[in-house]
Amino acid sequence: MKVSFWNLFKLFLKIGAILLGGGYVIIPIMQSELVEKRKWLTEQELCDYYCVSQCLPGIIAINISILVGYKTMKLLGVFASLLGIAFSPFVVILIVANLLNQILHIPFIDGVFWGVNLSVIVLIYLALREMWPKSIVDKFSFFWFFVILILSILKVSPIILIISSIALGIVLYFAKRGENNA
Amino acid sequence: MPNFVFLFLEFVKVGLFTFGGGYASLPFLYEMIDKYHWFTSNDLTQMIAISGITPGPIGLNMATFAGFKTMGFCGALIASFALILPMIILTTFVFRFYLKFCESKIIKSILYVLRPTSCALILAVGLRLFYELVLNNDLTFKNINYIGLILISFLFILTFKLKRDPIIYMGIAALIGIFVKFC
Numbered sequence: 001m002k003v004s005f006w007n008l009f010k011l012f013l014k015i016g017a018i019l020l021g022g023g024y025v026i027i028p029i030m031q032s033e034l035v036e037k038r039k040w041l042t043e044q045e046l047c048d049y050y051c052v053s054q055c056l057p058g059i060i061a062i063n064i065s066i067l068v069g070y071k072t073m074k075l076l077g078v079f080a081s082l083l084g085i086a087f088s089p090f091v092v093i094l095i096v097a098n099l100l101n102q103i104l105h106i107p108f109i110d111g112v113f114w115g116v117n118l119s120v121i122v123l124i125y126l127a128l129r130e131m132w133p134k135s136i137v138d139k140f141s142f143f144w145f146f147v148i149l150i151l152s153i154l155k156v157s158p159i160i161l162i163i164s165s166i167a168l169g170i171v172l173y174f175a176k177r178g179e180n181n182a
Numbered sequence: 183m184p185n186f187v188f189l190f191l192e193f194v195k196v197g198l199f200t201f202g203g204g205y206a207s208l209p210f211l212y213e214m215i216d217k218y219h220w221f222t223s224n225d226l227t228q229m230i231a232i233s234g235i236t237p238g239p240i241g242l243n244m245a246t247f248a249g250f251k252t253m254g255f256c257g258a259l260i261a262s263f264a265l266i267l268p269m270i271i272l273t274t275f276v277f278r279f280y281l282k283f284c285e286s287k288i289i290k291s292i293l294y295v296l297r298p299t300s301c302a303l304i305l306a307v308g309l310r311l312f313y314e315l316v317l318n319n320d321l322t323f324k325n326i327n328y329i330g331l332i333l334i335s336f337l338f339i340l341t342f343k344l345k346r347d348p349i350i351y352m353g354i355a356a357l358i359g360i361f362v363k364f365c
Contacts, residue, residue, distance in 0.1 A: 017237050052280045055289055058197050058269035059204060059241040066273040067280070078270060086262060089238020093246040094258060096232055107363060115359025117227040118315055118330050119351045122337040123234060124308040126348070127205040128301060129341075135202075135297035144295060148302035155216075158209035158303055162199045165299040169292030176291070 003040060003072045005080045011038070012065060012084025019061060019085070026061045030068070040072055061085070144168075186260055188218065189252055193245055193264035198272075201293075202300035204233070204240030209303040211248060212310065220252040223314055234348040241265070333358055 015029055027050055034041045041049075053063035062085070069081030103109045136142050148161050192214055200207045208230070215223055226248070233243035242262060249261025276283050283289060316334065318325040336358075337351050344350055 019237055019239065020235075048281060048284070052276065052284050053273075055284050055293060056269070056272055056276065057199060057201055058272075059200070059239045059265075061239040062242065062266060062269050063273050066270060067277060070274050070277050075274070078274060082266060082270070086238070086242060086266070089236065089243050090246055090258065090262060092236045092238070093233070093243050094250060094255065096236060097247055097250045097258075100228070100232075108360060111360040111363030112356040113228060113231075113359070114330075114363060115333065115355035115357070116231045116352050117224070118333050118359075119337055119348075119355035120227050120230045121308055121311050121315065121334055122341065122351050122355075123230070123348050124205060124208075124304060124311070125338070126341060126351075127203065128304050128308070131202055131297070131301050131304070135301045137294075141294065141298040145298035145302045148299045149306055152209065152303055152306035153309065158213060159195060159199055161299060161303065162201070162296070165295045166292050169295040170288065172295065173288045173291035177287075 003077075005073065005076060008069065008072060008077055008080040009084040012069075012081045013087055014084075015065075016085035017088040019089075026064060030064065034068065041068065045071070186253060186256065189220075189249060189257060190260050190264045192218075193249070193261045194268055196241075196245065197265040198268040200241065201296045204242075204244065205304050205307075206300045207241045207244060208307045211244060212307055214248070221248060223311075225251055227311065227315075231352055235352060329362055333362075 011033060015026065015033065018029065019026055027046070030041075030046055031043070035043050035046055049064050049067040050060075052067065053060045056063050062082070065081040065085045066078050069077035069079070071077070073080065104113075136145055144165075148165070151161060152158065192210070196207045196210045200210070211226055211229075212223070214220055215226060221229075229244050229247040229251070230240075233240045233247060236243055242265065245261045245265040246258045249257035249259070251257070253260070312334075313319065313321075316327050316330050317323065318327055333355060337355060340351065340354070
């Protein structure tokens with residue numbers, strides 16, 4: 001099938017509407033739509049895109065969409081894929097947010113959110129459990145985890161903590177390179 | 183400066199400094215509560231829950247929602263656009279040499295430090311929520327929300343038995359919530 005702005009937009013509109021949950025879910029959908037049905041990408045390319053998206057800041061699903069859009073139609077493609085993927089989530093959130101204002105005072109809904117708000121703590125735990133094995137890989141990463149946890153509880157701004165982490169990563173890289181050269 | 187400029191800048195920051203999935207943007211959203219009072223902690227907890235079960239990436243949904251809470255429709259547009267903007271610039275820039283980029287040792291070294299940082303920031307958000315919802319903002323343990331504590335413990339036990347699909351936990355919690363309010 002030929003790639004056009006409209007086709008790209010339609011495809012990502014579909015992906016945005018059926019995407020539930022995190023960035024991992026997008027891979028099987030793209031595998032069937034982009035690699036198998038339309039052949040706009042090879043399997044290897046999709047695999048690489050997923051890998052790069054994890055190395056870049058931001059949202060994984062959005063970064064993959066940008067890469068696919070750029071590969072197929074350059075900046076116009078980026079525009080089409082982003083417009084497509086963001087459209088349905090945007091509309092749904094607007095509808096829900098509007099509805100919420102009108103129903104929150106009903107006692108029944110109050111009960112629902114009493115429970116749901118508490119369950120968010122468990123959702124955060126689940127997200128953490130998934131990240132943990134990839135993140136805490138040795139003694140140093142465990143130590144660093146605690147340092148950041150304590151600083152964060154002491155209300156140090158997350159942006160400062162992230163920038164310091166990036167800086168430390170760069171320092172570690174040069175320290176290691178220095179060791180190898182010596 | 184007008185409010186929308188701050189909203190835009192805050193979400194550019196989220197897009198630029200979030201590593202490791204939608205939940206990694208939570209520390210920034212909680213910081214906005216303390217800094218600007220655009221929405222309450224309770225609002226944000228609802229946003230997290232709803233963003234998890236509506237279509238689309240959680241991070242984008244939360245930004246849209248937070249923008250809407252702050253400034254209505256325009257706020258939702260500004261926040262979503264601001265969130266995506268740094269990704270457009272960085273990702274298209276990296277496109278030409280993405281394979282080299284991903285395999286470079288310096289990026290690996292940065293991610294090695296950033297990953298535990300993301301974990302710690304997310305855990306800190308979880309602890310904050312626990313402090314607010316279960317301990318009722320009281321560190322002396324005199325105001326514990328016992329029913330809430332039981333509900334959370336129950337959901338935690340379930341995580342060892344069930345899949346990680348958020349809707350299951352929210353469904354169970356909602357049912358128990360209705361039951362608790364009417365008993």
